[in-house]
Amino acid sequence: MISGVDQGDMVRPRRRLRILSTEKHLSSGLSWLLLSPVLLIYAIIFVFPISVIVFQSVFDPVFTLDNYRMIVSESLFLKVVWRTVWISFIVAVVCLFLGYPVAALMAKVRGKWAAAAIAASVLIPLWLSVLVRSYAWVVLLSKNGLITSALRDVGLISKSTRIIFTDFSVVLAMSHVLLPFMILPLYASLSSISDDYAKAAESLGARPTMTFFAVTLPLSAPGIYSGLVLVFVVSLGFFVTPQLVGGPNSMLAAMLISREATYGNNWGLASALSVTLFIAAILVVALFGRLANFSQPKQEKAQ
Amino acid sequence: MQENRIGQPLRLLDLDKYFGSIRAADKVNLDVGPGEFITLLGPSGSGKTTVLLSIAGFLEPTNGDILLGGRSIVDLPAYKRNIGMVFQRYALFPHMTVEQNVAFPLRMRGWTTEQKREAVNETLQKVQLEHLSSRMPGQLSGGQQQRVALARAIVFSPPLLLMDEPLGALDKKLRETLQFEIKALQKNLGITVLFVTHDQGEALAMSDRIAVMNGGRIEQIGTPEDLYSYPRTQFVADFIGDSNFLKGVVESVEEGTSYACVNIEGSPIRARVDHSQIKNLRVGDTAKLMIRPENIQVDEPTGPKAIVRGSISAASFAGSHKNAIVSCAGDNILLRLSLLSNAIAQSVEVGDQIGLYWEPEHAAIFPMERGDQQ
Numbered sequence: 001m002i003s004g005v006d007q008g009d010m011v012r013p014r015r016r017l018r019i020l021s022t023e024k025h026l027s028s029g030l031s032w033l034l035l036s037p038v039l040l041i042y043a044i045i046f047v048f049p050i051s052v053i054v055f056q057s058v059f060d061p062v063f064t065l066d067n068y069r070m071i072v073s074e075s076l077f078l079k080v081v082w083r084t085v086w087i088s089f090i091v092a093v094v095c096l097f098l099g100y101p102v103a104a105l106m107a108k109v110r111g112k113w114a115a116a117a118i119a120a121s122v123l124i125p126l127w128l129s130v131l132v133r134s135y136a137w138v139v140l141l142s143k144n145g146l147i148t149s150a151l152r153d154v155g156l157i158s159k160s161t162r163i164i165f166t167d168f169s170v171v172l173a174m175s176h177v178l179l180p181f182m183i184l185p186l187y188a189s190l191s192s193i194s195d196d197y198a199k200a201a202e203s204l205g206a207r208p209t210m211t212f213f214a215v216t217l218p219l220s221a222p223g224i225y226s227g228l229v230l231v232f233v234v235s236l237g238f239f240v241t242p243q244l245v246g247g248p249n250s251m252l253a254a255m256l257i258s259r260e261a262t263y264g265n266n267w268g269l270a271s272a273l274s275v276t277l278f279i280a281a282i283l284v285v286a287l288f289g290r291l292a293n294f295s296q297p298k299q300e301k302a303q
Numbered sequence: 304m305q306e307n308r309i310g311q312p313l314r315l316l317d318l319d320k321y322f323g324s325i326r327a328a329d330k331v332n333l334d335v336g337p338g339e340f341i342t343l344l345g346p347s348g349s350g351k352t353t354v355l356l357s358i359a360g361f362l363e364p365t366n367g368d369i370l371l372g373g374r375s376i377v378d379l380p381a382y383k384r385n386i387g388m389v390f391q392r393y394a395l396f397p398h399m400t401v402e403q404n405v406a407f408p409l410r411m412r413g414w415t416t417e418q419k420r421e422a423v424n425e426t427l428q429k430v431q432l433e434h435l436s437s438r439m440p441g442q443l444s445g446g447q448q449q450r451v452a453l454a455r456a457i458v459f460s461p462p463l464l465l466m467d468e469p470l471g472a473l474d475k476k477l478r479e480t481l482q483f484e485i486k487a488l489q490k491n492l493g494i495t496v497l498f499v500t501h502d503q504g505e506a507l508a509m510s511d512r513i514a515v516m517n518g519g520r521i522e523q524i525g526t527p528e529d530l531y532s533y534p535r536t537q538f539v540a541d542f543i544g545d546s547n548f549l550k551g552v553v554e555s556v557e558e559g560t561s562y563a564c565v566n567i568e569g570s571p572i573r574a575r576v577d578h579s580q581i582k583n584l585r586v587g588d589t590a591k592l593m594i595r596p597e598n599i600q601v602d603e604p605t606g607p608k609a610i611v612r613g614s615i616s617a618a619s620f621a622g623s624h625k626n627a628i629v630s631c632a633g634d635n636i637l638l639r640l641s642l643l644s645n646a647i648a649q650s651v652e653v654g655d656q657i658g659l660y661w662e663p664e665h666a667a668i669f670p671m672e673r674g675d676q677q
Contacts, residue, residue: 194392194394196390196392196394197394197396199359199361199381199390199394200388200390200394200395200396201396201407202360202361202380202381202382203359203360203381203382203384203386203387203388203456204382204387204407204408204411204455204456204459205382205383205385205408205411205412205459206382206407206411207382208382210411211382214407215396218398219396219397219398221398
């Protein structure tokens with residue numbers, strides 16, 4: 001019989017912040033002092049502008065909640081914020097479904113050229129200007145564009161059906177533009193999973209599909225989470241693509257904020273909209289985090 | 304799927320695996336009895352892992368057949384082979400508890416919750432880990448992870464258990480404890496085990512039989528005692544245990560008795576030759592004489608028994624015995640002198656002239672192999 005629990009190596013050292021692997025721990029005062037230049041830069045480029053926006057949204061010039069009252073009472077504003085969150089969510093999910101197989105293939109292929117070819121086809125679009133890629137969709141989807149006329153010719157859509165300037169075209173174009181932001185974190189996550197797990201699952205009787213759902217998918221949860229958050233957050237503030245392919249009926253928050261700030265010259269309202277969007281983003285990211293936590297049980301509980 | 308009974312016989316028939324033009328496995332034939340613990344032993348690149356992965360279903364052999372419990376499994380995918388496997392790095396699912404890990408193969412086989420709980424508890428008891436069933440693998444020590452991996456691989460009573468260097472990642476002391484424990488568990492359950500390692504000490508300690516592999520082939524199969532005392536080739540003699548090799552010229556070959564005589568520095572020395580090697584040995588050829596360090600006795604250099612003579616170039620005390628190196632005709636000979644042996648052995652010092660002798664049946668003569676310097 002197997003006997004004796006090896007108590008000796010049961011206690012693992014907990015990770016601590018170490019600098020240059022010296023054994024000594026820095027005092028917290030010194031740590032903060034060393035971190036202060038970075039903290040200062042963060043304060044200047046993040047905390048200050050956000051504070052200005054929050055300030056602008058509630059002072060005009062005295063304290064008022066008029067801007068927020070306007071957003072809540074005017075159905076257009078709430079509708080646009082809601083549509084922005086919803087479309088960003090759809091785009092993130094579409095990217096997940098389109099990106100996962102590509103990332104899995106990238107992580108799986110052996111041989112330099114195959115991997116390089118896939119990586120290039122993911123990365124090269126990323127280097128092209130968003131404007132160029134969005135205009136390409138305008139050309140393809142417009143009334144006499146390649147896709148629209150082809151679908152019309154084979155009779156899949158009627159003469160009056162319009163593809164461009166719809167929510168569908170916005171999701172399509174945004175998913176295309178943001179796909180690399182999903183593939184890269186997914187690839188990083190998938191390529192760090194050892195082949196042994198899938199082999200172990202198979203040797204224990206799991207079919208390939210079962211192996212995927214029971215082992216590979218849960219182990220890639222951190223990549224799924226980062227990909228979803230990245231695509232979702234970038235979508236929330238996306239301006240160029242929805243502006244070009246999304247016409248006035250599928251207006252997103254960034255377009256609305258831009259309109260209020262530049263044409264309406266209403267900086268207070270634009271700021272309040274930004275803050276609303278910011279809060280919505282935090283809520284959804286927290287929700288994603290919750291979901292990721294459910295599928296990934298806590299690794300380091302107290303012993 | 305096969306009959307779900309622990310401890311089935313395994314047969315490999317002319318198993319070949321080529322990677323391009325490289326023969327990773329070359330006509331491997333192996334017969335493993337039910338409940339037998341057999342080890343594939345060899346250096347890295349000897350083909351032992353190729354054979355293991357072919358049996359597990361992760362490599363498709365180029366030619367040959369694999370029979371488990373009398374049925375060919377060579378065309379089955381890995382997930383239908385019903386073989387337990389312990390991986391070198393355990394491969395415990397990090398997102399599942401110990402209990403969920405061990406229950407995984409049962410879940411795949413559609414067992415009920417009740418059946419699963421019972422089997423998992425029983426198996427965790429066998430490896431004495433039932434108190435850790437709700438832990439995550441990341442919270443366990445290496446030895447504990449090893450036991451969980453073992454429990455997961457045997458919980459479904461597989462007809463065969465494959466173990467791929469399962470103790471390689473552990474420290475020496477823990478490794479030795481686990482060797483005995485795994486061996487005891489295997490005997491107790493009557494499970495057929497195919498164990499792969501490059502550690503000859505591990506192989507000698509655990510196996511019923513060992514198959515020594517070299518260059519994709521099995522060089523020799525036998526019990527640990529057999530391989531140690533009667534190595535058939537120079538490779539096996541060299542790989543298992545410590546051995547001394549002395550170069551000499553073949554003087555005579557006695558076909559009937561499987562003995563031969565080599566001349567080393569003018570003195571004729573008689574020693575065994577394996578029957579499979581006797582036809583490769585010709586009078587006048589250079590050959591190698593092998594003798595284990597513990598079989599060498601010492602005498603005065605002029606003593607009547609001395610076969611070869613030399614001077615001690617190094618000596619060290621090792622607790623139960625003394626190690627000494629004797630320079631002799633350009634070769635270094637390692638001696639392992641029991642502290643109970645004669646007075647000369649007790650008092651050897653560096654620089655002493657010394658005579659060595661041994662019984663002819665303890666020495667073996669091998670023909671030169673390719674790669675040996677002439």
